[in-house]
Amino acid sequence: MTNQNQACTKSDIAGVSFSIHPMSNAFITIIKNALKEADTSKVHMKTDDVTTTVRGKLVHVFDVTKAIFLHAAKTGEHVAFQATYSLGCPGDSQGDAFMEVDDVPLNADSVKDIKQQVAAKFSLYPLGGGDYMDVIxxxxxxxxxxxxxxxxxxxxxxxxxxxEIFQGLEKVFKATADSGSSHTVMTVSISANSPSHKVEGSDA
Structure with a gap:
């Protein structure tokens, strides 16, 4: 049974739980290829039947999720991405074997030239008190x-x-954590190549 009174411990381990959904009959191939193309050697990653969890340094958590999404979206198929990023107290007590790696993102060069227009929504939650609305x-x-x-x-x-959206999300998430938020959470939804985008952007 979980101890609800467990004291918070300081942790720099960032994490994300995400799901990616290609709207295609080839969804298995698209997901597997995206995972194969992304270099995940600087993070702890585990996939189950619901979501994929990535843990490690913040820079690498964003680097990996950005790469997986872009490699899936570059197929031209409609791809939806849902993620919850987290950093802070209560800290992650496991999976810290990757915290000794350097801060050089492994996927930056392979995805920087992928041009992909998307629509996204995000919500930021600086938990732990303070003037949270001002921070948001x-x-x-x-x-x-x-x-x-x-x-x-x-x-x-x-x-x-x-x-650019992922770059911005990473920077605002880090800025929120650095501002004094003891536990920062951000939810993100991204849609690429949606047929509804074309309808909205048409002249018809």
């Missing part, structure tokens, strides 16, 4: 440096290149 509003403003930002119910919408 500041990071929403910061995202405007990278992509188009607009309000949405229960989240903030982002439109632009997938690479």
């Amino acid at each position: 509003y500041a990071q929403i403003e910061a995202m405007k440096e990278y992509v188009s930002v607009s309000p949405a119910h229960y989240s903030t919408r982002l439109d632009g290149e997938a690479f």
Whole structure:
């Protein structure tokens, strides 16, 4: 039975639980190829029948998820991505074997030239007290440096290149954690190559 009164421990281990859904009969091939193309040697990664979990340094957690999404989306098929990123107290007590690696992202060069327009929504949760709404509003403003930002119910919408959206999400997540949030959580939904994008962007 879990001890609900367990004391928080400081941890720099970042993590994400994500699912990727190619809307294609070839979804198994698309997912397997994306996982194969992404270099995951600097993170701990485990996939079960519901989600894939990645743990390690923040820079590598974002590097790997960005690469997996872009390799899947570059097929031209409609791909949906759902993720919950987390860092902080209560800290991750396992999977810290990869914290000694350097900060050089292994997938940066292989995905930087993949051009992929996407629509995304994200919600940021700086937990642990403080002026959390001020922190959230500041990071929403910061995202405007990278992509188009607009309000949405229960989240903030982002439109632009997938690479730039992931870059922005990583920076605002890190800035929130560095601002004093003892536990930072961010939920992200991204859609690429959706037929509805074409309908919305048509002149018909």
